[in-house]
Amino acid sequence: MLTEVTHAERLAALRAELARSGVDGLLIPRSDEYLGEYVPPSGERLAWVTGFTGSAGMAIVLAERAALFVDGRYTTQARQQADTTLWEQRHLTEQPPQDWLAEHAAGLRIGYDPWLHPQSMLDRLAPSGAVLVPLAANPVDAVWRDRPAPPAAPAVPHPLAYAGRDSAEKRAEAAATLRAAGEDAAVLADPHSLAWLLNLRGGDLEHTPLALGFALLHADARVELFMEPAKLSEAVRVHLGNAVAAHPPAALAEALAGLGGKAVRIDPDATPVWFAATLREAGATLRPGEDPCRMPRACKNPVEQEGARAAHKRDAAAMARFLAWFARHAPQGGETEMSAAGRLLAFRREQPLFRAESFPAISGAGEHGAIVHYRATPESDRPIHSGECYLIDSGGQYTDGTTDITRTLWTGAREGGPIPPADLVERYTRVLRGHIALATLRFPQGVAGPHIDAVARAPLWQAGLDFDHGTGHGIGSFLSVHEGPVSISRAARTVPLRPGMILSDEPGFYQPGAYGIRIENLLLTRAAEARPGQTRPFLEFETLTLVPYERRLIDCALLTPAEHAWVDAYHGRVLAEIGGAVEADVAEWLQWACAPL
Structure with missing residues (x-):
């Protein structure tokens, strides 16, 4: 366990960065940009700031006070790991973040990283009276000097003998769902959906065999995959086939811009708000709806x-x-x-x-x-x-x-x-x-x-x-x-x-x-x-x-x-x-x- 002084210093450094960013506070979720329960070391922002290592929770930092919210699985662990002189301990559902914001941050500018929050979370916080401000850069990353590099494990095909259904069949079925709803494309922000849809697995997480990335599924069953090129061997590219175009993650914003005038499905519970903001700016019509891979995968x-x-x-x-x-x-x-x-x-x-x-x-x-x-x-x-x-x-x-x-x-x-x-x-x-x-x-x-x-x-x-x-x-x-x-x-x-x-x-x-x-x-x-x-x-x-x-x-x-x-x-x-x-x-x-x- 890190020492009390180290966590106090980290919190002080973060508060100084918030002042430089022009906000009065910051939301720090447990999730990374893929919004999953399990995150690689490079995404452990909540643990780095607070010391709490559980798989669910959120922190809110203000200039003079800070709170850590965890559910009933982690109340004892949070008290043991997070210094209670620095962090007020709150129950995530019985004492939710929106109530704490309403009491301590009404009217204040509270920053958030638009890559780390789904729209549904921001909607729950909105009635608190705090002014939620999207930030271009994450203040935690600015002060986390020894932050680990993102994972770069290779993607691997998941054999049909275990997957049970061919990727082309799955893509055709998911695309038919979009066409029936009058939608031109869907954002796939959950790497589990990529894994299921493309019969692909990986090693970017220690316990969950994912290759982290994003994708766009089009109504004609084409898929644009956004993943680090080094993860995709020639064998994997052959496995994906011609209907799946692989791009580096840096190309994602341009691809979204190309959807102007299109109806795009976006899952408000499983997609970072960055996607919705980028699509709106491009002139796309957003259609809130469940990830078309989620139910078939279940x-x-x-x-x-x-x-x-x-x-x-x-x-x-x-x-x-x-x-x-x-x-x-x-x-x-x-x-x-x-x-x-x-x-x-x-x-x-x-x-x-x-x-x-x-x-x-x-x-x-x-x-x-x-x-x-x-x-x-x-x-x-x-x-x-x-x-x-x-x-x-x-x-x-x-x-x-x-x-x-x-x-x-x-x-x-x-x-x-x-x-x-x-x-x-x-x-x-x-x-x-x-x-x-x-x-x-x-x-x-x-x-x-x-x-x-x-x-x-x-x-x-x-x-x-x-x-x-x-x-x-x-x-x-x-x-x-x-x-x-x-x-x-x-x-x-x-x-x-x-x-x-x-x-x-x-x-x-x-x-x-x-x-x-x-x-x-x-x-x-x-x-x-x-x-x-x-x-x-x-x-x-x-x-x-x-x-x-x-x-x-x-x-x-x-x-x-x-x-x-x-x-x-x-x-x-x-x-x-x-x-x-x-x-x-x-x-x-x-x-x-x-x-x-």
Whole structure:
């Protein structure tokens, strides 16, 4: 962690730069120009200024005060990382930035980088009374003297055997959507859309296989790709074909200027406002609308669905090896949060088609498990003791799919070890009941994420408990571990779930200073078999994850007969599908872990 003096000096230097820029304050989002959750080191402006390294948040700097806004996943982490004498701590949704601006910055000129904000964000801030001023240059960059260079990893083709659909077919379908809407072109500002549309992957981010860039999709299915030329080998250019014209990023402004008089779709939630300003200046007609690649990308095709199933089986074998290893070693002491996470990564690396972790593993023992997005560092790494709760949230990027799984474990020996406390067992069981309720839900077509969030919370609510994060998020296909447009959360957009979508199912409970509980599987949305008298189509979930639960934390007396039977059936499936894919000693542990409750 950087010292308090260093962050105070950085904040002072930034304030001096703001004065030179003629503004009274600055908005500093977590995102970079691609507006993604994960950013390269060159885009970590929020972390550089504040010290907070979480994947979501915003800061506002004024001449005499500054505030850091984070959601419920990061409130504890923000207090630990960002100096509270420099930064007021605020909850992103309960104490939103617009309220803070209205109280402290009404009438003031607040600068923003038009490359780092979507229009939807500025619209939320506009009623605050602050005067939002676009800046030609980012003041943080002006004072960040040792800022890393932007990433320059090569782009690579994503084989049709894993993509499932040819790029030309996808381009034709997306272009038809534009023509039907009377639009001439669409701005593709999300690199995930480029990756999906062009069957392209890359290495510009550590955990998400993207080649960063922008594109314009035309109504005749032509694509103009704006990416550093050094990323595009001759083999990649051949893969892209003649209908995709590659240009350096510096050519983007000129290309937008050439759209004067055209109707251009632009996603207000996923596009930096720089694009809209440039298109307006060129005389284009802006048509707000969703990125035409976003929904097709979320609905996995049959090849991607089979890839997800295969990836989860291999990932489950790695997890089984890890859990068997953990069961032997954790009660003996000598392991730490970082050593356990490293061991799990080593098991995953042995699996075919493994490429990287899908995010930095959350390996939290005891009180660290209560920090929702905790990341062990050499400074925070602590021993894993016998007789405590341990939470491991991790995932893998495989060429045929992306995984994300959380298990909460008890570190005592299988026999004769410390007994879990009653309150931990009760709360774990309630979390498990909510997890099962969502996994087994049947629901009519048209239902969206916010409509089913309460299903996973109800067993906790009955005891006056809750958790301060969403219940589920979308998952990409060898893409981001967090993918829109659908999520399961009270705050989510009301986008109906559709067949082919993969979402997480991860209720939890967190006792600050003591332990954290979270149980996560991935679910594939599919059509449900019709029942007699059914009057409309229904959907259901297929569970992809195949890893046993912590049986020592389950109170069978709290389970309904149906829940009890579901756990036994799930464990039977895990044993049948994974038991033959692991070594004899791991298979023996699986026999114990998957035995009927």
